[in-house]
Amino acid sequence: MADLPRCRRASWDDVDAWADRLAAAVRDGDAVPTTIVGLTRGGWVPARLLADRLGVKRIVSLRAQHWGVTATPDGAATLAEGLSGPVADEATLVVDDITDTGDSLRLAVDHVREAHPRRLESATFLHIAHSKFTPTYFAEEIPRTAWVWVVFPWNYWEDLAQLATRAAERGRGVDAIRRTLREACGLDVPRADLERVARYVPLG
Numbered sequence: 001m002a003d004l005p006r007c008r009r010a011s012w013d014d015v016d017a018w019a020d021r022l023a024a025a026v027r028d029g030d031a032v033p034t035t036i037v038g039l040t041r042g043g044w045v046p047a048r049l050l051a052d053r054l055g056v057k058r059i060v061s062l063r064a065q066h067w068g069v070t071a072t073p074d075g076a077a078t079l080a081e082g083l084s085g086p087v088a089d090e091a092t093l094v095v096d097d098i099t100d101t102g103d104s105l106r107l108a109v110d111h112v113r114e115a116h117p118r119r120l121e122s123a124t125f126l127h128i129a130h131s132k133f134t135p136t137y138f139a140e141e142i143p144r145t146a147w148v149w150v151v152f153p154w155n156y157w158e159d160l161a162q163l164a165t166r167a168a169e170r171g172r173g174v175d176a177i178r179r180t181l182r183e184a185c186g187l188d189v190p191r192a193d194l195e196r197v198a199r200y201v202p203l204g
């Protein structure tokens with residue numbers, strides 16, 4: 001894993017399009033769920049957007065933990081907190097933002113299975129082809145040779161703070177960091193955003 005990863009910033013328009021595509025796939029599969037399980041934290045917004053499109057009233061949460069800091073898997077994936085509600089006899093869809101190693105989603109699906117749902121499927125917006133686990137539905141596949149760190153809108157400030165901190169090791173100050181993020185990560189960040197980060201993270 002690169003110290004400063006190649007990045008792709010996802011827009012809310014991308015997110016909307018992925019949610020539309022996933023909802024259509026779930027409907028085509030004739031498998032509209034009665035309960036959506038949103039993995040925290042990355043799966044919460046996707047879970048809510050799918051619930052909106054599919055008319056699903058019930059969302060429960062499950063907390064998987066894997067990637068400690070941006071673009072760095074932190075040991076083995078673990079389930080830090082169990083299901084926030086029962087799923088027995090529910091048609092259940094487990095939702096996350098991306099399958100990368102696939103460890104978290106596999107762990108989550110195995111855990112949910114033990115809670116005896118009537119049906120069990122999974123969905124992610126993005127699926128990296130090297131993942132050990134393939135979700136039932138995904139909106140877009142990223143080829144294994146094209147791995148990127150996806151900067152989702154719900155993780156933007158956290159990712160930016162971490163990437164900028166690492167970029168600062170190569171040259172401090174907002175302008176140098178901005179250049180490094182563009183050259184090393186392929187990320188074009190507005191100056192104002194880095195100035196905002198610099199207010200609470202020391203960037204020199």
Ligand code: ADP
Pocket residue numbers: 041042043066067077096097098099100101102103104105106131133148149150151152
């Ligand atoms: P999975 O949930 O399929 O097991 P991972 O264990 O690979 O996925 O990753 C867990 C979480 O880490 C993801 O749900 C996502 O929030 C974050 N993540 C992993 N890889 C990436 C990536 N390439 N870009 C952005 N976020 C990622």
